[in-house]
Amino acid sequence: MTRFLLAAASRALSETNSLRFRRCCFSLLAQKEKVVGNNNEGFLQKLPPFDYSPPPYTGPSAADILAKRKAYLSPSLFHFYNKPLNIVDGKMQYLFDDSGRRYLDAFGGIATVCCGHCHPDVIKSITNQINRIQHTTVVYLNHAIADFAEALASKMPGNLKVVFFTNSGTEANELAMMIARLYTGCNDIISLRNAYHGNAAGTMGATAQSNWKFNVVQTGVHHALNPDPYRGVFGSDGEKYAKDVQDLIDFGTSGHVAGFISEAIQGVGGIIELAPNYLPAVYASIKKAGGLCIADEVQSGFGRTGSHFWGFETQGVVPDIVTMAKGIGNGIPLGAVVTTPEVAEVLTRRSYFNTFGGNPVCTAAGLAVLNVIEKEKLQSNAFVVGSHLKERLTALKDKYEIIGDVRGRGMMLGVELVSDRQLKTPAKAETLRVMEQMKELGVLIGKGGFHGNVFRITPPLCFTKDDADYLVDAMDYTLSKM
Numbered sequence: 001m002t003r004f005l006l007a008a009a010s011r012a013l014s015e016t017n018s019l020r021f022r023r024c025c026f027s028l029l030a031q032k033e034k035v036v037g038n039n040n041e042g043f044l045q046k047l048p049p050f051d052y053s054p055p056p057y058t059g060p061s062a063a064d065i066l067a068k069r070k071a072y073l074s075p076s077l078f079h080f081y082n083k084p085l086n087i088v089d090g091k092m093q094y095l096f097d098d099s100g101r102r103y104l105d106a107f108g109g110i111a112t113v114c115c116g117h118c119h120p121d122v123i124k125s126i127t128n129q130i131n132r133i134q135h136t137t138v139v140y141l142n143h144a145i146a147d148f149a150e151a152l153a154s155k156m157p158g159n160l161k162v163v164f165f166t167n168s169g170t171e172a173n174e175l176a177m178m179i180a181r182l183y184t185g186c187n188d189i190i191s192l193r194n195a196y197h198g199n200a201a202g203t204m205g206a207t208a209q210s211n212w213k214f215n216v217v218q219t220g221v222h223h224a225l226n227p228d229p230y231r232g233v234f235g236s237d238g239e240k241y242a243k244d245v246q247d248l249i250d251f252g253t254s255g256h257v258a259g260f261i262s263e264a265i266q267g268v269g270g271i272i273e274l275a276p277n278y279l280p281a282v283y284a285s286i287k288k289a290g291g292l293c294i295a296d297e298v299q300s301g302f303g304r305t306g307s308h309f310w311g312f313e314t315q316g317v318v319p320d321i322v323t324m325a326k327g328i329g330n331g332i333p334l335g336a337v338v339t340t341p342e343v344a345e346v347l348t349r350r351s352y353f354n355t356f357g358g359n360p361v362c363t364a365a366g367l368a369v370l371n372v373i374e375k376e377k378l379q380s381n382a383f384v385v386g387s388h389l390k391e392r393l394t395a396l397k398d399k400y401e402i403i404g405d406v407r408g409r410g411m412m413l414g415v416e417l418v419s420d421r422q423l424k425t426p427a428k429a430e431t432l433r434v435m436e437q438m439k440e441l442g443v444l445i446g447k448g449g450f451h452g453n454v455f456r457i458t459p460p461l462c463f464t465k466d467d468a469d470y471l472v473d474a475m476d477y478t479l480s481k482m
């Protein structure tokens with residue numbers, strides 16, 4: 001009977017989106033962990049030593065907050081864990097909860113914290129700036145904004161040098177798509193299967209996964225504001241699949257397009273790398289059709305891929321517009337669009353503004369981030385530690401049938417769980433159970449992919465080899481118990 005209940009709970013967890021029902025299934029499965037038994041405490045002793053103790057925390061516990069104020073909080077708090085963590089401190093690659101417990105952060109606040117939590121140089125730069133002036137807005141000059149714009153432009157290839165600041169990745173992509181439409185006088189934007197570009201009206205159109213798109217089509221808003229973008233397909237042969245984009249242009253549009261937007265490694269979509277030679281061929285088709293090529297570097301930028309500073313460089317292309325956010329401010333809200341003076345001209349002729357975009361405190365953070373990445377050689381650390389991590393995760397694939405694929409590069413890695421390797425059947429419930437158990441072992445990872453069955457491993461770029469080993473050992477231990 002118990003076995004039947006547990007199997008039903010596991011299956012139900014994969015199939016339902018009801019939060020209450022999911023919690024019920026979670027607690028049944030937690031009972032199972034108790035029955036099977038575990039040695040978490042013993043395992044936790046192996047967490048790499050870290051010379052930092054957070055100051056004592058005297059605020060409310062997670063249980064207190066949820067008991068009294070749950071009604072005010074976003075339901076996304078329950079997307080990952082049965083009981084959301086109350087994170088009260090962070091230092092470099094570690095986070096601390098309200099009980100002082102330490103967690104290895106292998107998600108980095110969704111691929112955002114690149115230098116490490118509360119990096120002293122970033123804090124110092126922010127503090128210096130906030131003590132002088134906190135907000136100016138775009139119609140005044142401020143050196144913190146100019147300093148960062150110049151430093152960012154120096155990281156760009158070609159003539160990409162005009163910087164528009166925004167507050168987030170969604171805003172950056174909205175602006176990039178608007179620029180492409182204004183510049184070309186066309187509406188059609190091509191985006192890719194599995195893409196995630198944001199959740200405002202325009203970017204939600206370019207976002208491919210239906211579970212992130214909501215039901216705006218039914219309200220008519222979607223079509224009124226943003227024609228549905230076309231979906232290119234791609235596989236292991238980049239040049240062959242690029243032909244599909246050419247076909248879309250030839251048979252699905254008037255022959256002209258506003259642009260093409262893509263990530264170099266799809267993050268939310270489940271850590272999917274574009275096939276080699278895909279972008280050069282697609283960019284050529286888009287340029288021929290009069291469109292602009294937009295590289296969404298919100299996740300893959302700032303050295304995360306390890307081999308290159310920007311993800312698009314892995315394909316050897318130079319885009320017309322580059323968008324970025326997340327890593328740019330190490331967690332301080334900031335985004336940017338960088339383009340050429342010729343393309344930027346379409347906005348100089350109009351009165352575009354963004355009240356908070358390019359706030360001096362945020363840009364002071366951005367400048368410190370660029371300096372830290374260089375000073376601490378974080379990009380090469382992402383390469384060395386990321387390669388080691390990927391190698392060890394790939395070895396786990398040989399040991400456990402449930403691992404369908406290990407992919408990505410640098411510190412942007414994905415591990416896909418499947419219940420059948422041939423059929424690639426997603427193991428959704430197991431993904432959540434592994435995440436829950438890894439949390440108990442002091443490791444936080446993310447998840448993504450259309451079915452939510454791909455672990456996303458995107459730690460701060462200061463992650464060490466010992467951290468990587470602990471993560472893999474924790475995953476090994478967890479899978480061995482399942």
Ligand SMILES: Cc1ncc(COP(=O)(O)O)c(C=O)c1O
Pocket residue numbers: 110168169170171173196197198199263267268296297298299325326
């Ligand atoms: C590739 C990519 N583009 C855009 C966005 C949207 O960024 P934001 O959440 O800052 O609006 C995300 C967010 O996850 C992303 O991964």
